[in-house]
Amino acid sequence: MFTLPADIAPLALQNKREIYSLLFRAASETLRQLAADQRHLGAEIGFLAILHTWGQTLIHHPHLHCVIPGGGLSPDGSSWMACRENFFLPVRVLSRLFRGKFLHGLRTAFRNVTLQLHGSLAELNNPDQFSEFCSKMSEEEWVVYAKPPFGGPEQVLKYLARYTHRVAISNRRIVSVDADSVTFRYKDYARGNTLRTMKLTSVEFIRRFLLHVLPNGFMRIRHYGLL
Numbered sequence: 001m002f003t004l005p006a007d008i009a010p011l012a013l014q015n016k017r018e019i020y021s022l023l024f025r026a027a028s029e030t031l032r033q034l035a036a037d038q039r040h041l042g043a044e045i046g047f048l049a050i051l052h053t054w055g056q057t058l059i060h061h062p063h064l065h066c067v068i069p070g071g072g073l074s075p076d077g078s079s080w081m082a083c084r085e086n087f088f089l090p091v092r093v094l095s096r097l098f099r100g101k102f103l104h105g106l107r108t109a110f111r112n113v114t115l116q117l118h119g120s121l122a123e124l125n126n127p128d129q130f131s132e133f134c135s136k137m138s139e140e141e142w143v144v145y146a147k148p149p150f151g152g153p154e155q156v157l158k159y160l161a162r163y164t165h166r167v168a169i170s171n172r173r174i175v176s177v178d179a180d181s182v183t184f185r186y187k188d189y190a191r192g193n194t195l196r197t198m199k200l201t202s203v204e205f206i207r208r209f210l211l212h213v214l215p216n217g218f219m220r221i222r223h224y225g226l227l
Contacts, residue, residue, distance in 0.1 A: 002027040003063040003143040012062050014116045017215040018109055026102035027064050028224045034089050043072030043081040046226035054168040056186035057198055058208035065163050073226055095144040103134050168212040
């Protein structure tokens with residue numbers, strides 16, 4: 001999973017198509033470049049990436065879920081090269097390469113004047129301020145998380161069924177609704193996935209839900225490499 005830092009997320013709200021496309025591009029280039037490196041896997045991989053923009057409480061939390069086979073094709077395409085058991089690619093190297101690629105793309109978008117920077121972000125229209133912001137982001141550790149491999153095809157299908165067409169919140173999580181508020185269940189990951197409830201005003205619930213509306217025609221599921 002490739003996650004954008006909290007300080008980058010406000011840029012995405014004002015530039016959804018630009019930033020989410022950059023997230024896909026930076027993550028996919030990172031995976032393919034590192035996998036092709038002979039010091040790591042030395043193979044052409046394939047994978048699918050799914051964009052999610054929400055956390056359990058509907059806050060804005062842009063990230064990509066990636067499903068990747070445990071290996072890839074040799075450079076000449078003649079054989080399958082499996083990764084080591086329970087290890088695919090080094091997470092810290094993935095994180096830093098992803099950070100570099102994303103920030104390079106962000107700087108390019110700024111130079112090409114394709115970013116909208118309004119309200120609380122207006123000061124970033126100043127080139128010096130934007131450069132300082134990017135420098136600050138380059139010093140942070142970006143989150144890339146790798147899960148252990150699936151147990152088999154059935155588990156892969158169950159995972160895809162849960163994630164590919166999920167929306168910000170499902171009906172089964174909603175406990176109650178009235179004219180003034182909405183109460184829903186969520187998992188508290190900070191406390192061992194404890195199931196809790198949250199009550200929001202109707203206006204705040206709608207505001208949070210609308211954060212996750214994507215630009216018209218935007219593809220949130222994409223395939224790369226040998227797939």
